[in-house]
Amino acid sequence: MVDRDPLPSWGRGRVTLLGDGAHLMYPIGANGASQAILDAAVLAAELAAPGDTPAALRRYEAARRPATTAIVHANRDMDDAERAIAVGRDENKAGAIAGITRNYRAVVEQRHGIN
Numbered sequence: 001m002v003d004r005d006p007l008p009s010w011g012r013g014r015v016t017l018l019g020d021g022a023h024l025m026y027p028i029g030a031n032g033a034s035q036a037i038l039d040a041a042v043l044a045a046e047l048a049a050p051g052d053t054p055a056a057l058r059r060y061e062a063a064r065r066p067a068t069t070a071i072v073h074a075n076r077d078m079d080d081a082e083r084a085i086a087v088g089r090d091e092n093k094a095g096a097i098a099g100i101t102r103n104y105r106a107v108v109e110q111r112h113g114i115n
């Protein structure tokens, strides 16, 4: 249960990061491992493409860093919102939680082009 601010970059030259090393996030969205797998898929595709390794790593980072940054923030927002409901007097807690989950899914699915 460790959360860190998104990094401004993941590496330079022939060095990069992947998974929790790149984008540690609260597991509240159940997304850390799945994002690490998506990192690996994009990284493999970019390394297999023609061109040099540093350029492939920069394309990988350009594809994955904005997406995972948005999910780190969405996890925090969901955590904050669920805690507020837990201590509040909201009569419709189930409805409020469903709304929070809907908003979270919208962020994740938008980042991955899922409709």
Ligand SMILES: Cc1cc2nc3c(=O)[nH]c(=O)nc-3n(C[C@H](O)[C@H](O)[C@H](O)COP(=O)(O)OP(=O)(O)OC[C@H]3O[C@@H](n4cnc5c(N)ncnc54)[C@H](O)[C@@H]3O)c2cc1C
Pocket (backbone or CB within 6 Å): 001, 018, 019, 020, 021, 027, 029, 030, 031, 032, 033, 034, 035, 036
């Ligand atoms: C309580 C909890 C629940 C979670 N639930 C979910 C979930 O439902 N869905 C989901 O998608 N994600 C979930 N996650 C997040 C998920 O576990 C992580 O995002 C994921 O494991 C990250 O994978 P990784 O390969 O980047 O890092 P890790 O899985 O941490 O792998 C890193 C590996 O490197 C090894 N290592 C470290 N230092 C060295 C060294 N010097 N030399 C050699 N090896 C080293 C470690 O032993 C480890 O095996 C959860 C996390 C927690 C804590």
